[in-house]
Amino acid sequence: MKFLKLSLAASVALGAFSTASFAQPLEDAIKGIDVSGYLRYRYNDDRYDANEFNKDSVAKSNATHRWKAVADFKAPVADNVAFNFGILYNNESQNVNHGNTYPGTSSGLGSGKDGSFGVSTFNAVITPDSTATTVIIGKQRLATPVTNAGDDDRGTGILALNSDLEGFTFAAGAFDSWSIDDVHKGYDLGDNSGTSVTKPLYALAGIYGVDTAYGHFGAQLWGFYIQDAVDALGFGELSWNNATFDVALQYALAKLDNSDSSILGALHPSVVGTNNLQIGSVANRANIAEANDLFVINLGADFAQEYNVPLDVKLGWVTNFQDGTAVTLNDDGTAFKYAGALWWQNNATGISTSALLPRGVAGFGSEQEISVFYGAIGYTMVDSRLRIGLDYVWGNNEVTAGNVTLRDTDFQEITPRISWKHNKNLTISGYYAYLMTDGPNPVSGNEDQDRARARVEVKYSF
Incomplete structure (x- = not known):
């Protein structure tokens, strides 16, 4: 029986690894098994003025060699x-740090003893004949709008997907433990050290898509609940696209648990602003804004198919209406259609969409207002192998408490990109992101700050 073809855009990749309870020749044991995955190398070189660029930063620079290998075994x-x-x-x-630590040595050095290796997924997959339903039980990737399966976000539990009704896919999931890769190291909440969150996570979703003479119309709605962390989190999207143009409206709303028992209290210590104003002074309370939301408008166009011009562009606007913007678990979540590479991932701008990351979130009792405009353009050449692009972002982040302004930061990011598709398996890509901020920063006190990241990536998919 073949796997059910799902319309769920963020669904996990389904597959199987068959084992037998009796001994048999290796050739027979592996017959029919499909193996897919990738090998990836990344070199990152971050340059900045203060120790606040990202969760692993050191003073003035943070250069790293990063290797990743993923292999998924699938059987009929x-x-x-x-x-x-x-x-x-x-x-x-x-x-690597290029000699910035005394006496020019650092942990790892790009060739020292290395990191994590283990089982990423291990689950049973049930696909009954009588219904267009797939049930996954066990350890699996969390592919939702507020998590990122590509960043190895995982959960152990059950996920059911149903497409009996034409054009619709419904999903329901319950996980008793889960792991988010992009959580600040040292908080024991699912980073690359192998730890995980043991508070139950529940999810419901409905996705609709229909092709018409006027293009494809789509809609999706997700709901989440996490005990002692997130009382309610919702994500919705309306989209339309044809051969050339696409439009998406996205909105996420979260009500976070600020009670004494909330696990967020350990992640977000009291925020101290200017004039010794302390936000979130209630003992043991999670010091993060309870009401959070984010709204994104994205317009795009690709002129290659209809007009034979290998040019693609997109424009967008990001804003919020509640007290904060903490509406995801992993701020690298793939649902929001941003441009740029840095502005939502460091303390220089003070913007983060993750409720689990201590950087950039609005404190309890404060109000945050963001307005971000972005644009991106790309041109493909050399038999569709070479693509060059440029992203531009302008934004403002203002955080106030009563009559006191804790932050009022303007920022711009310019990010040129390049990629070369050597063949169907091997792609080489890179970018140079330059971020400029202007405005008082409560962490460092600097008025104007510059950030830069150079990245080179080599990825072989199989």
Whole structure:
């Protein structure tokens, strides 16, 4: 029986790894098994003025070699039941720092003892004949608008997907433990050290898509609940696209748990602003704004198919209406259609969409207002192998408490990009992101700050 073809854009990749309870020749044991995945190398070189660029930064620079290997083993479904098994090697901490530490040595050095290796997925997959339903039980990737399966976000539990109604896919999931890769190291909440959150996570979703003579119309709605962390989180999207143009409206709303028992209290210590104003002074309370939201408008166009011009562009606007912007679990979530590379990932701008990251969130009792405009353009050449692009972002982030302004930061980011598709398996890419901020920063006190990141990536997919 073949796997159900799902319309769920963020659904996990389904597959199976077949094992037997009896001994048999290796050739027979691996017959029919499909292996897919990738090998990836990244070199990052971050340059900045103060120790606040990202969660692993050191003073003035943070250069790293990073290696990652993913292999997923899939086998044909037998009697409507299969198993999915994946292995992962992910080394994200090989600092180089180019002699900026005394006496010119640093942990790892790019060639020292390296990092994490283990089982990334291990689950049973059930696909009954009588219904267009797939049920996944066990350890699996969390592919939702507020998490990022590509960043190895995972959960252990059950996920059910149903497409019996034409054009619709419904999903329901319950996970008793889960792991978010992009959580600040040292908080024991699911970073690359192998720890995980043990508070239950529940999810419901409905996705609709229909093709018409006027293009494809789509809609999706997600709801989440996390015990002692997130009382309610919703994500919705309306979209339309044809051969050339696409439009998307996205909105996320979160009500976070600020009670004494909330796990967010350990992540977000009291925020101290100017004039010794302390936000979130209630003992043991999670010091993060309870009401959060984010609204994104994205317009795009690709002129290659209809007009034979290998040019693509997109424009967008990001803003919020509630007290904060903490509406995701991983701020690298792929749902929001941003441009740029840095502005939502460091304390210089003070913007983060993750409720689990201590950087950039509005404190309890404060109000945050952001307005971000972005644009991107790309041109493809050399038989569609070479693409060059340029992203531009302008934004403002203002945080106030009563009559006191804790932050009023303007910023711009310019990010040229280039990629070369050597063949169907191998792609080489890179970018140079330059971020400029202007305005008082409560962390460093600097008025004007510059950030830069150079990245080179080599990825082989199989």
